[in-house]
Amino acid sequence: MHFIFFLFRPFLWLLIFTPLLLGLTGQSTGAQNHFRVESLPKVVKQGEVYSIRAFGLISLKSLHVEFQGVRFPMAFNEEKGAYEGLIGIDMNTQPATYPIKVVGKDEGGGIYASPFSLKVEEVDFGVQKLSLPSSMVDLDKKTLERIDQETKRLTALFQVFRDERLWRGDFIRPVEGELTGAFGLRRIINEKPRSQHTGIDLEAQEGTPVLACNSGTIVLVDELFFSGKSVILDHGWGLFSMYFHLSGTQVKEGDKVNQGAVLGRVGSTGRSTNPHLHWGIRLNGARVNPLSLPGVTKTAGKIP
Numbered sequence: 001m002h003f004i005f006f007l008f009r010p011f012l013w014l015l016i017f018t019p020l021l022l023g024l025t026g027q028s029t030g031a032q033n034h035f036r037v038e039s040l041p042k043v044v045k046q047g048e049v050y051s052i053r054a055f056g057l058i059s060l061k062s063l064h065v066e067f068q069g070v071r072f073p074m075a076f077n078e079e080k081g082a083y084e085g086l087i088g089i090d091m092n093t094q095p096a097t098y099p100i101k102v103v104g105k106d107e108g109g110g111i112y113a114s115p116f117s118l119k120v121e122e123v124d125f126g127v128q129k130l131s132l133p134s135s136m137v138d139l140d141k142k143t144l145e146r147i148d149q150e151t152k153r154l155t156a157l158f159q160v161f162r163d164e165r166l167w168r169g170d171f172i173r174p175v176e177g178e179l180t181g182a183f184g185l186r187r188i189i190n191e192k193p194r195s196q197h198t199g200i201d202l203e204a205q206e207g208t209p210v211l212a213c214n215s216g217t218i219v220l221v222d223e224l225f226f227s228g229k230s231v232i233l234d235h236g237w238g239l240f241s242m243y244f245h246l247s248g249t250q251v252k253e254g255d256k257v258n259q260g261a262v263l264g265r266v267g268s269t270g271r272s273t274n275p276h277l278h279w280g281i282r283l284n285g286a287r288v289n290p291l292s293l294p295g296v297t298k299t300a301g302k303i304p
């Protein structure tokens with residue numbers, strides 16, 4: 001079990017969907033244009049990633065989903081003849097119905113916007129009670145300062161938005177192994193409420209290779225107080241994946257890696273009591289469950 005301690009508050013990047021194919025009529029300075037958005041569920045859950053797809057778009061230069069000024073871009077997939085993108089609902093998004101819109105731009109600069117609403121449902125993430133040696137919990141001033149610096153560094157890292165999309169298609173689990181720490185657990189350590197679990201724990205033998213869940217650029221290789229030896233990938237478009245508690249790393253910052261590349265090995269570094277991989281995902285600031293990424297199997301087992 002491991003403990004991560006991210007201070008940043010949830011960003012309410014909520015997004016929109018509808019369960020049906022909706023006809024959107026563009027309001028543009030150019031020619032009247034019609035396009036359809038295939039939305040996914042009208043109702044979404046806290047802490048999940050959703051794919052969004054739009055069809056039948058004519059002469060559009062770009063398309064994105066917008067919520068509170070935050071853009072979740074979409075790209076045209078030639079094979080499927082549709083625009084595709086991912087949106088993430090932060091784990092602490094208040095359950096409510098939110099406005100959100102799809103925005104398209106045509107070659108001539110015309111803008112087409114269509115509003116939707118999205119209902120976010122509450123998830124019971126569960127509670128985990130743990131007892132740990134006080135040396136792992138009650139930290140001295142110097143350690144707290146180190147944690148503060150590391151938290152600031154990660155916060156800054158996740159705010160970078162890379163215009164280029166490096167991920168493609170389905171994602172894979174970084175290791176085989178049993179899910180031993182669910183996403184979103186509210187931890188009570190030595191009878192005090194502590195931070196929520198912002199990723200998942202996959203139990204695996206020390207030394208098991210840890211694979212990149214999709215293509216990306218390595219933006220952090222370091223040893224951090226809570227997460228131990230850590231690797232973070234930037235997949236572009238605001239999507240980051242992180243791999244914590246490694247026994248060792250096999251990449252360096254700036255490396256470009258493909259899906260399945262070995263990043264390091266499973267270990268128990270940082271605040272961890274047994275060998276496991278902590279796998280976390282950020283999507284435009286939203287802390288989301290890696291198991292909700294497209295293609296990732298929900299249950300323990302072999303990498304699909």
Ligand SMILES: [Zn+2]
Nearest residue numbers: 002200201278
């Ligand atoms: Zn964990």
